[in-house]
Structures are given as C-alpha cells and as structure tokens.
Amino acid sequence: MEFTDTVVIVTGAGSGIGxxxxxxxxxxxxxxxxxxRDEGAAEATAGLITRxxxxxxxxxxxxxxxxxVREVVSSTLSRxxxxxxxxxxxxxxxxxxGRLHEVDARSxxxxxxxxxxxxxxxxxxxxxxxxxxxxxxxxNTSSAQARVGDVAWTSYGVAKAALESLTxxxxxxxxxxxxxxxxxxxxxxxxxxxLARLPAAQQTTYEAATLxxxxxxxxEIAEVVLFLASGRSSFxxxxxxxxxxxxxxxxxxx
Ligand SMILES: NC(=O)c1ccc[n+]([C@@H]2O[C@H](COP(=O)([O-])OP(=O)(O)OC[C@H]3O[C@@H](n4cnc5c(N)ncnc54)[C@H](O)[C@@H]3O)[C@@H](O)[C@H]2O)c1
Numbered sequence: 001m002e003f004t005d006t007v008v009i010v011t012g013a014g015s016g017i018g019x020x021x022x023x024x025x026x027x028x029x030x031x032x033x034x035x036x037r038d039e040g041a042a043e044a045t046a047g048l049i050t051r052x053x054x055x056x057x058x059x060x061x062x063x064x065x066x067x068x069v070r071e072v073v074s075s076t077l078s079r080x081x082x083x084x085x086x087x088x089x090x091x092x093x094x095x096x097x098g099r100l101h102e103v104d105a106r107s108x109x110x111x112x113x114x115x116x117x118x119x120x121x122x123x124x125x126x127x128x129x130x131x132x133x134x135x136x137x138x139x140n141t142s143s144a145q146a147r148v149g150d151v152a153w154t155s156y157g158v159a160k161a162a163l164e165s166l167t168x169x170x171x172x173x174x175x176x177x178x179x180x181x182x183x184x185x186x187x188x189x190x191x192x193x194x195l196a197r198l199p200a201a202q203q204t205t206y207e208a209a210t211l212x213x214x215x216x217x218x219x220e221i222a223e224v225v226l227f228l229a230s231g232r233s234s235f236x237x238x239x240x241x242x243x244x245x246x247x248x249x250x251x252x253x254x
Contacts, residue, residue, distance in 0.1 A: 001029030012090030014041025016191025135178030187244025211246025
C-alpha cells in the first residue's frame, strides 16, 4: 500500500478533516499517530483505524503547550523511530469576534496559538528527526479565509495567512534536506467544527458562491493531503493548494 512503512502524525485527528485524513492514511497502510486535545475523540479515530486492520495510536495533547508538543514527538520517535509525515491540521474557529476594533484579546491570542503557533511548534519538533532521516513531508492547513478579507474572523484569516508564509519559509530552509512543505487552503467543508459556527443561511450563501455549488466533503480535502504527503508530489514544495470547489476562482459578481 502507498504508505506502508510510513509514520504519519495527524493533529486535530479527533474530528472533521483530521479524523478523515487519519483514517485514509490508515487505510493506505500508514502507521498513524492521531493527536487531539480531546482524548476520547483521538482514541475513536485510532480505534476505527485499528478495527479496519490498520496501525494507529492516539495521543492526547493541547498543542498550544510546548510540553505537550515535545511529548507527542518524543513518544512517536521512541515508539516508531521516525516521523515521515506531519499533517498540521488542528485548528479552531473563533467565536463571533466582530470587526477589528471589537476583537477580544483572549480570542485573538487563542486563535493565533492554535491555528499558527501549534503548527510552528510541531514543525520545530519534528524537523530534526526528518533531517536525520534524510527527508519528510509537512502539510499545513490554511483556509480560503487567508486569501480574502471578511467582515469578521480577522484573527483566523491572519493566522492562516501567516501559516501560508510559514509553508514557504519551511520549504526554503529544508529542501536540501529532502523535506517538502506544502499547504492546503480548504473552502467551506462540512465538518462538525465548521457547521457548528455557521448559520444555515450562510451555508446556502457559501453553496451559491462555490463554483461546484456545494460544500466540500472531508474526504475531498484528505485526498489532497495524502497526495501532498506522498511521493506522487515529489517535485512539489512551498505551494498552497486551494481545495475550495472554486470559491475563490471567480469574480464575486458571477
Ligand atoms: N471545515 C472547514 O470548512 C475548513 C475550511 C478551511 C480550513 N479549515 C481548517 O481545517 C482544519 C480542520 O478543521 P475541521 O473543520 O475539521 O475542524 P473540527 O473542529 O471538526 O476539528 C478540529 C480538531 O482540532 C482539535 N483541536 C483544536 N484545538 C486543539 C489543540 N489546541 N490541540 C490539539 N487539538 C486541537 C479539536 O479537538 C478537533 O478535534 C482546521 O485547521 C481548520 O481551520 C476548515
């Protein structure tokens, strides 16, 4: 199978895109480390993979904490010897935060710490072992929100835009070590996290503005993550792929 003998860490693996990506890595032979701050959710994902005949472990971690990040990577290395793929997927959608002058400092801080800083910490923690192993692939998770302005969600858009920049810096600094770093920027995808924050009327608006006329499915995002993680994208690094059904590919008036 495509990911046999491949050790993959997926963050935020307890729900939505991360849970689906972890499951699909498992189905294709990877040894999956499913990380989430929600222990039961991480265990559910790992349990599903093992019941399907795959190999997975669950780790509880709050990735805004450096100690938790170090523990995730050191326990993966001591158990499996290396990390071939890191999918930085964990994220939070901010509560209604209003316009910029209304944004609560604590909400701003949390959004930046989960959506940006956690990926920085995780990448810093795995890179030395990837260098020692002679290669690896990191896939970050941005959003369509990174590429446009919006009437709210400033902290989220800013964090994701910085993550796209981090992707290019990582690719620039580690290409000679055989390490690739790419990023996905999903449009609106039907996951528990996204749907919980989105009123039904706004879903309809998103569907109307998406060229394919519907929300994305987690499997459609996971498929691109697996492509970026695999040797099939061996000459691709420093790129952001918008997986958005055409949400940002047209004039808003069309
Ligand atoms: N669903 C969408 O429409 C959409 C669109 C664009 C980008 N994204 C991005 O995709 C990623 C996954 O989104 P989703 O919709 O599947 O979300 P989700 O809320 O369904 O799942 C996110 C998971 O991350 C975990 N998590 C949150 N904070 C964490 C922390 N500090 N430490 C460890 N785990 C933590 C949560 O427990 C949850 O299991 C996020 O980065 C999100 O910003 C989603």
